[in-house]
Amino acid sequence: MRLLHRASPWRELFTHDSLPDWRQWPPLLAPLADAFERLGPTPSLAKAKTWQFTLVDALQRLDLPAWRISQLLSDHNDWIYRHAIIDSLNDLKGSGWGEPPVGFCVLILGSGARHESLLGPDQDNAMIIDEYPDARHREIDGYFQALGERFTARLDTAGIPFCNGHVMASWPMWRKRLSEWCEQLQLWTADRRVKRVQQSNILFDFASVYGDVRLADALRDEVVRLMPRAGLFLDEMAVLLDEVPVALDRRGRLNGDDEGAPHERAINLKRQGLMPLISAVRLLSLAHGGRSVDTQSRLAELVSHGVMDVSRARALNAALERLQAIVLESQLNSLAAGRLADGWVDMAVLDKDKHLLLRHDLQQIQSLISLAKSASSRR
Secondary structure: OOOOOOOOHHHHOOOOOOOOOHHHOOHHHHHHHHHHHHHOOOOOHHHHHHOHHHHHHHHHHOOOOHHHHHHHHHHHHHHHHHHHHHHHHHHHHHOOOOOOOOOEEEEEEOHHHHOOOOOOOOOOEEEEEOOOOHHHHHHHHHHHHHHHHHHHHHHHHHOOOOOOOOOOOOOHHHEEEHHHHHHHHHHHOOOOOHHHHHHHHHHHOEEEEEEOHHHHHHHHHHHHHHHHHOHHHHHHHHHHOOOOOOOEOOOOOEOOOOOOOOOOOEEEOHHHHHHHHHHHHHHHHHHOOOOOOOHHHHHHHHHHOOOOOHHHHHHHHHHHHHHHHHHHHHHHHHHHOOOOOOOEEEHHHOOHHHHHHHHHHHHHHHHHHHHHHHHHHOO
């Protein structure tokens, strides 16, 4: 049994700037062909984002699992990002700014970078700019500030809202030359300040969405070089795992922390299930020099590095997939009822078997957190 799934032709749906020609597809794919026909060949970005509800419905009718649907939603968000950036570059050129003065790479961060997005993500992005002389900073950074402001505004208009924490390439903190990013990482990882760890956790899950991928690879090289030796920083990462506990009480029963709960039966399984799992796997991966970003690949790397046995990795991979399925279904129900797609799940809608499996999965995540904290303390 493999930990990682084979490369799939499903992942080619949104790799090109133009949408696929659904008219050539076999009858077996009729639900998806119908969805693309409704979208049209050249939709606005807002229409494309709204269409994701239709996309998910079609993929479910084709019996795709939630983890694969999550990947395809992320791929589609990448497609929207690329078009927002291309349109913004054309805007700048038409306004007299010309071509980009140096190379650059736009990064998508968080669940989008891991290709684990569900419905309703906000923006988390950054930009790496190739090296240039300090004397040209106002000119060159001014261009990329204008680019960041334009494409993030386009994304917001399309339905991928601005990040409330300003984690966007339109802000100087998240738009830097490669050397400045490397220097910042060295500064952030040199000690165990909470704010720096929180900011780094946002940055560590990154992937190139547009531009010179070599810049992203170079930043990844720096992360891999720094992190295994950043003992104090890793220790603080481990401490932060306790900030949001897994949704179990001391007796192992399902129990949310009720923070912001819409009703007494609700548990935020994104915040108290998915995120603790993702965070603990990230910590172990960084501590052992992993290069992967998505959680499935990180689990496979941890097995190959001898950090985790195969049975534990399989159990955690299954937990990830089941949690994604529960949260996605809850989001679809919320959207159908005119509410926002968030991480809250009504426990009353889960049958007995799903309750038992959920408890089991959350217990596996608790055990993982203990492993991650123990491993980090020994470095």
